[in-house]
Amino acid sequence: MADVLEAKSRRRNLDHLAELAGVSLYVNDRQIREVQYTHEVSMSTSYTVRLWPLPGTTEPEPPKRDDHAPRVRVLAIDFANTKSDAQDPLTDYQTLLRWLLRGGAITNDEHQLLSREADGKPSDARGVVAEARELRDALNATLRGRLSGAEERSALDQIWHWMVDCFAARSFVWGDGAYVMKWPPASDVSHALWPIAASVEHIFLTKGTRQRIRRCASEGCERVFLDNSRNHTRRWCSMNGCGNLAKVRRLRQRLRSSIQLTR
Numbered sequence: 635m636a637d638v639l640e641a642k643s644r645r646r647n648l649d650h651l652a653e654l655a656g657v658s659l660y661v662n663d664r665q666i667r668e669v670q671y672t673h674e675v676s677m678s679t680s681y682t683v684r685l686w687p688l689p690g691t692t693e694p695e696p697p698k699r700d701d702h703a704p705r706v707r708v709l710a711i712d713f714a715n716t717k718s719d720a721q722d723p724l725t726d727y728q729t730l731l732r733w734l735l736r737g738g739a740i741t742n743d744e745h746q747l748l749s750r751e752a753d754g755k756p757s758d759a760r761g762v763v764a765e766a767r768e769l770r771d772a773l774n775a776t777l778r779g780r781l782s783g784a785e786e787r788s789a790l791d792q793i794w795h796w797m798v799d800c801f802a803a804r805s806f807v808w809g810d811g812a813y814v815m816k817w818p819p820a821s822d823v824s825h826a827l828w829p830i831a832a833s834v835e836h837i838f839l840t841k842g843t844r845q846r847i848r849r850c851a852s853e854g855c856e857r858v859f860l861d862n863s864r865n866h867t868r869r870w871c872s873m874n875g876c877g878n879l880a881k882v883r884r885l886r887q888r889l890r891s892s893i894q895l896t897r
Contacts, residue, residue, distance in 0.1 A: 641736055661736065708860050709739050710833035711847065714773040715871075718856040724767050727752045727759035731826060739829035744820045751823050759823045766827060769796055773834070777847055777858050793834060800831035852876035 641658040723733030752759035772789040807816035846861045850871040857871035870877035
């Protein structure tokens with residue numbers, strides 16, 4: 635039940651969940667400390683879910699822009715991976731906004747503002763989605779190492795020109811004894827892609843980061859991930875998903891081998 639109520643952007647085949655495939659109450663199970671459930675006799679199948687804060691805790695405040703740094707670092711990777719997700723957030727502008735909100739890339743206020751802008755500028759919103767799809771294709775091609783030579787240079791140039799357009803909105807702001815680059819408040823439908831631009835900047839321009847991006851070793855999985863393990867030996871995009879599947883396959887293989895040896 636906890637897995638069903640968790641955000642499912644990283645999971646692929648969700649057909650078995652039917653209507654519950656689009657339901658999520660929290661980002662991941664690290665937010666859950668305790669689960670209680672009861673079964674009741676009924677003439678039909680239904681679920682009632684109740685959430686409550688732990689004693690001594692309060693409901694978290696919506697994230698502010700300055701709190702996004704750790705999440706933004708991998709946002710571009712998550713964005714590239716949406717191409718292989720069962721639920722593609724690039725079907726329309728509002729779906730893209732909901733994906734950014736769930737990932738902590740935009741605040742609730744920004745979501746509402748950009749949503750209203752999109753309602754008033756539907757053509758511009760569709761243009762942003764088309765631009766996001768082109769960017770995602772270029773990111774996938776470079777992060778997965780599918781290109782080389784002139785093709786790689788062309789994809790990188792496409793990413794760079796898009797980043798330059800986004801970064802033109804930033805300005806120097808004095809804070810904590812130094813000037814820092816600051817994004818202005820989001821006010822146009824195109825500004826939904828700013829957090830992705832900041833993440834792309836980190837991945838491509840921070841020394842050592844690009845080298846730690848790996849492709850999942852699971853057969854049939856196209857996802858990439860940032861390897862933050864101590865020895866840089868992580869192989870799976872998710873231990874709860876592809877990692878566990880690999881363990882099951884190895885166990886089955888050992889069982890088959892042992893059965894053959896006993897015959």
